[in-house]
Amino acid sequence: MxxxxxxxxxxxxxxxxxxxxxxxxxxxxxxxxxxxxxxxxxxxxxxxxxxxxxxxxxxxxxxxxxxxxxxxxxxxxxxxxxxxxxxxxxxxxxxxxxxxxxxxxxxxxxxxxxxxxxxxxxxxxxxxxxxxxxxxxxxxxxxxxxxxxxxxxxxxxxxxxxxxxRSSTEQRLALDRFAGPGFATTFAAYSAAFGAWHDLQGELQTLVSQRDERLREAESLRVAVTEIEALGPQPGEDVTLAERANRLTNLEDLRVAATAAREAVSSDEIDGMPDTVSLLDSALRQLERVRSHDSALDEIVESLASASFLVAEISTQLSSYLAELDTDGGAELDEVQERRAELSVLARKFGPTLDDVIAYFEAAGPRLIELDNDSDRIEELTDAVAERAAVVDALAADLSAARSEAAGRLAALVSSELAALAMGGANLVVEVTPVEELTATGRDTVQFLLSAHQGAEPRPLGRGASGGELSRIMLAIEVVLAETDPVPTFVFDxxxxxxxxxxxxxxxxxxxxxxxxxxxxxxxxxxxxxxxxxxxxxxxxxxxxxxxxxxxxxxVGEARVAEMARLLSGLPDSESGLAHARELIELAAGA
The missing domain is CATH 3.40.50.300 (P-loop containing nucleotide triphosphate hydrolases)
Structure with missing residues (x-):
């Protein structure tokens, strides 16, 4: 092989x-x-x-x-x-x-x-x-x-x-690549300028088209900020208030339970029975009296002493808790419930949670500043869009000029190739047509047209040409474009x-x-x-x-020569055909 x-x-x-x-x-x-x-x-x-x-x-x-x-x-x-x-x-x-x-x-x-x-x-x-x-x-x-x-x-x-x-877009891309590195530099500058101009124009159109909507949003935010700011909610405040309301609502139950617990732990007597502190002290005295006779009691005595101390501490804590309960009153419960109701209103409007309300408030400030500055931003963008448009327009003109120049060169080169391919009267016309609206690729449409003979009206590629002629036309174009518009594999039939x-x-x-x-x-x-x-x-x-x-x-070798002779004369073993075949192969090798 x-x-x-x-x-x-x-x-x-x-x-x-x-x-x-x-x-x-x-x-x-x-x-x-x-x-x-x-x-x-x-x-x-x-x-x-x-x-x-x-x-x-x-x-x-x-x-x-x-x-x-x-x-x-x-x-x-x-x-x-x-x-x-x-x-x-x-x-x-x-x-x-x-x-x-x-x-x-x-x-x-x-x-x-x-x-x-x-x-x-x-x-x-x-x-x-x-x-x-x-x-x-x-x-x-x-x-x-x-x-x-x-x-x-x-x-x-x-x-x-x-x-x-086959499409105007592909023809434009081929022409642009043929135009060379200078064009590519200009096109890159145009693309950057067009992108910046397009983004600014989009922002300006959004601000103008949504002006009324943004005014309504600003007024809504202002009312919300004022309402939230007046109440000044704090993170986690709803949880704290709920716990406080629960305590105040059940104040009497808490007092009864705490009193009973303190009496059971430490009081003179409960229904004729000694309290927990007294029982622990009695047990401790009994063991202290005999602990010297058995060292195994030492650890038990220490544990009992610790329990006695701990129960005494619990008694003190219960007394403090009861004293604090005595200071709570019904007026505070009314205040707590009123505050909870106010925060609940905020949560329904701007929540659903109090944390969401606070987050809304924190985001509302910067957004309100942005909306309040719309007029200044519109004026600023209007000037910037006009300035950028002038740059884009100038670069688009440069692209059009470069495309037109490249189109002339490409058409001349392809037409020259067509003349050598037995299509001497045919000419390629590369038409660069300006359009009114600026696009991401400039202000031009590009179309490859073929004039089949002198004086013939140029027509789009593929119309009015036979399969063989079309292949030769495309061969001429591909030969000229090969260096600037490479394709891995071409097949010609x-x-x-x-x-x-x-x-x-x-x-x-x-x-x-x-x-x-x-x-x-x-x-x-x-x-x-x-x-x-x-x-x-x-x-x-x-x-x-x-x-x-x-x-x-x-x-390879003589087998190829014989096939070439067959193509030339129909006879693979004709002496004249073989000689002509060898001559052709030598001609091609030296070309």
Whole structure:
């Protein structure tokens, strides 16, 4: 298997920059029974006889890129078609992150100063009933994930008219990147200025549109602050008052219980029975009298003495408690209940808890100051918005001028490429149209138009052009944009339709130039195009009853010369054809 080590014009390996397809395996797709396409970086040409299934290569890529599948794609007599692609992608790229988000894995195969490179495997199966299944990095995933990855990995130009630059937004982005680093600097300054202006304008519009509402909010806050401030609630005050009210409400019960407890602990006599203190003192005297006869009593005597002291202390505490109860009165209960009622009103209005009321009060002050300053802020913002608008407007004018200049350069370069691609009368028109309203990208809309011949009215890309012409138009654009708007992999089908001779050589030369900065895969029937390839694959077929089975061969050496001769003359062993094929290969190698 031949694998190149292609680099970009800057000398950097393609696989370390954006990613390339290493290999595609196809099974039971259309007329292809079982085939492996070794690809890799550089320019791969796919040739073969009519009906051999060359376009199945493009269909296989389409399935891997999330295109709609149909049961008719499955080879006759088989239950399902299956396609697998092996990519090499930067492990830290957006593609890698999306694969991991989908639950898939990327196996790191090498590391460079610019970062690691990993292998990504994508596969897709289509059943004869039309059911489809996608596998991303070893894990089942929605077909939509393949479509997302495909937008970042592959661009196809051909019969399906999948224009990469299909929208005005994408065309503007391509033009902006083509405009160069000076434009990028201006655009960054514009983006920052526009963002600041937009934020200030939004704040001003909010203040103006909500002025009445904010006035009502300020008045409401003022009333609330006054009401809360008048009562001056303290943290935890509601809990303290509830406890106080409970005590005052049950004052008599508390007094009766405390009196009975004190008498039981310490009084002359309770119903003819001695109190607790007297009993403990009597027990202590009895043991003190005999403790000298047995040391085992020492510990008991000490414990009894401690109990006697503790009970005496309890008696003192109960006396103090009763004395304090005697000072409480009904008037205080009325005051407590009134205070609780006032705090309860606050809690219902601004709560639901007293802590919430206090938090509301603390936040209300700064908010009230902010609302009271609305008039000053509106005046300040009005001046700031006007000042910023002038800056944004000036930068937008700079962007428009730079875009117009870049549009002229891009149109001239692409038109020159079209002339070399047998479309001499065609011209690309890059139209930069001002709009009234400023946007995040400036004040312009951008549209790529094609004038098919001298004097023809420019029309949007894709209208009025055949599949082959459209492929050549896109080839011309991609060659010019390659340095500033890189794409990992380009696939061209029918790019050489309707051309030959010197024009076909120019197509091959431009594909080779594009392959300096990207992986290029081309389905072609012209030797003049295939001669420039660094990797040549041939789709061959065998007849097996009513079913045609195809396979793919990688051509090198004389096998490649023979295929080139077949493309030139229809005869793989024609001496003149072989000589012409060798001449073409030498011409391409020296180009």
């Amino acid at each position: 031949v694998r190149g080590t292609a680099t970009t014009s800057a000398g950097r390996p393609l696989t370390a920059l954006r990613g390339v397809i290493d290999e595609i395996t196809i099974r039971d797709l259309g007329v292809i029974a079982d085939a492996v396409l070794p690809l890799g970086p550089g320019f791969t040409a796919v040739t073969g006889e009519t009906g051999a299934g060359k376009t199945m290569v493009v269909q296989a890529l389409g399935l891997l890129m999330g295109e709609r599948s149909v049961a008719g794609q499955v080879r006759a007599g088989r239950s399902q078609a299956w396609v697998e692609g092996r990519w090499r992608v930067p492990t830290g790229s957006a593609v890698s992150e999306r694969v991991r988000d989908a639950g898939g894995d990327i196996d790191e195969v090498s590391a460079t100063e610019a970062g690691g490179v990993g292998e990504l495997i994508l596969s897709r199966s289509v059943s004869s009933e039309g059911r489809s299944r996608a596998i991303v990095g070893g894990r089942s995933a929605p077909v939509g994930v393949l479509a997302e990855l495909g937008e970042r990995l592959v661009v196809v130009h051909g019969q399906s008219d999948q224009l990469r630059l 029918e790019v050489d339709a309707g051309v030959g001779g010197a024009s076909a050589i120019e197509i091959g030369r431009r594909l080779a130039r594009l392959a300096q900065d990207a992986q290029v895969i081309v389905v072609t029937h012209l030797a003049q195009v295939a001669a420039f390839a660094t990797n040549h694959l041939s789709v061959v077929k065998d007849s097996d009853g009513a079913v045609t089975a195809s396979s793919v061969q990688q051509l």
